[in-house]
Amino acid sequence: MITLPEFPLDGLERIGAAAVLILISLIISRWREADLEKDLLIATVRSFVQLIAIGYALEFIFNLDSPLWTLTLLALMTTIAGRTAAQRGKKIPHAQWVALASIGLGSALTLGILVAVNVFTFDPQTIIPVGGMVIGNSMSVAALVMKRLANDFKEQRNLIETSLALGATSQQAARPQLRTSLQSAMIPIVDTTKTTGLIKLPGAMTGMILAGASPMEAVQIQIVVLYMIIGASAFTGLTASYLTYRQFFTPAHQLVE
Template identity: 35%
Template sequence: MNLAVTNLSLTLVMGLVLIALWIGWHEQLGVDKDIIIGVIRAVIQLTVVGYVLKYVFRIDNLLLTLVLMLIIVFNAADNARKRSKGFEGAFWISFIAILTSTFVVLSVLVLSGSIKMTPSQIVPISGMVASNSMVAIGLCYRNMYAMFRDQRQQVLERLALGADIKNASRGILRETIRTGMSPTIDSSKTVGLVSLPGMMSGLIIAGVDPVKAIKYQIMVTFMLLATTSLASFIACYLAYKKYYNSRMQLIDLNGK
C-alpha cells in the first residue's frame, strides 16, 4: 500500500488544528498560544529529526546511534524535571531512571533477538521507551508532591512513633508508583478492543502481515509495562528523600 501524503494534503489536514483552537477559544481555556506554539514546534522538530534520522540510518554508526539515544534520554529527563516542583536533583533522578529503564529494556530486546542493534530499530524503540518513562515519572512527581503536602500530618505521626523516613513514606511511595504505572496498565487492558496502537496500525498500513504486526505490538506492550514500572520505581525511591532535610525532618510544603 502506497501512502500519498503530499505537502498540499498535509497542509489541508493541518486545518484540523482549528478544531482544537476553536474549543480553546470557545471555552476560554487559555491554551490557544500553547497549541499554536506546539504545532509550530512539532513541525520544525519532526522535520529536523526526519533528516537527522535519515542520515543516521544511512551511515549505520554505533557511536552516533548511542549519542542520539543519549540525546533522547537527556531531553526526556529534562521534560520530566519540569513536573518535579523544583526539588533539588530532579533532572539527574529523572536521567538515571530513564537511562536505566531504557538500557534494561533494550538489552532484553536485543539479547532475545526481538530487535537488532541497528539505528533503524534501536533509535525508534529508545524514543518509545524514553517517552513513556518521561510521562510516568512526571505523573509520579506530581502525585508525590501532592501526597507529601496533603498527608504531612500522617507522615509526621509515623516519624514521631519512631519510623524512619522510608517507612514513614511507604504509603506515599506505593500510591505514587501505582500512579505512574496506571496509564500503561489501563492501556494494556484495552489494547485491540478500544485502541489500535500506532505501531501496529503503522505496520499494517505499510503492508506487513497483520499477525506479524500484532506480535510486534504485543512485544511493545510488554516493553512499556516494564519501562513505566521500572522508571516509576527508581524515580520514586530516589526522589522521596528530597522531601526531607539533612536532619531527616519533613519539609513543610504547605508554605510554598
C-alpha cells in the first residue's frame, strides 16, 4: 500500500502557492517585453480547468468500474488523437482514417499484449492512465510518419517513378521512404530509452516517487512504460506507414498525383 508523503499544504492552497511561479514568469515576460503574458494566462487557466475536469471525469469512471465506460473513454481519447495527428498529414487522402486506424490499432495491440501477459490488469485505475500514455505517444508517431511519408513521396516522386519504370512493384519502389519514415518515428524514443535516468528521471517515475512509492517500485513501472512506448511506436509507426503508402499507390503500381 502506498503511503502518501506528508505535504504541508493541500488542495487549492497548494496549487495557489505553486502559482507564484506563474506570477514570476508573468513579471519576467513583462519586464523583458517577451509579450507572452496573455498566452501564459490562457495556458494557466486552460490547464487548470482541463485537468480539474479530467480529474472529476476520472473519479467518476473509476467509481463506475465498468469496462464499457473504460473502453468508451479510451475510444474517445483515440478519436481526439486521430484528429490531431491527421492535421499533420493533410495532403494525404483519407488522413483522418489513416491516423485513427494507426493509433487505434497500435494502442489496442500494445495494451492488449500488456494485459494478456499480466503486466497490467484491465481496471480503470490502471488502463486509463496507461492508455493515455500509449495513445498520446502513438499520436506523435502517427503524425511524424504521415508527415514524413507525404513529404518524401512528393519530393522523391521522380526517384520512385524511375524505380517503377524499371519494373519495381510499388512496395519495392517505396521501400526507402517507408524505412526512413519508420526510423524517424522510432529514433526519438530509442534515444530517450538509451539515456533514460541519466539525464532526467522520466515522468511516470517522478510521479510515483512524489506519490510515495519506493524508488525501486517506481523504476519497475518506468521500465515497463518505456518498453510499452517502444512497442506502441513500432506498431503505430508500421501501421501508419503502410496505410499512408496505400493512399499513394494504385493496384497497378502507379504513384498517384
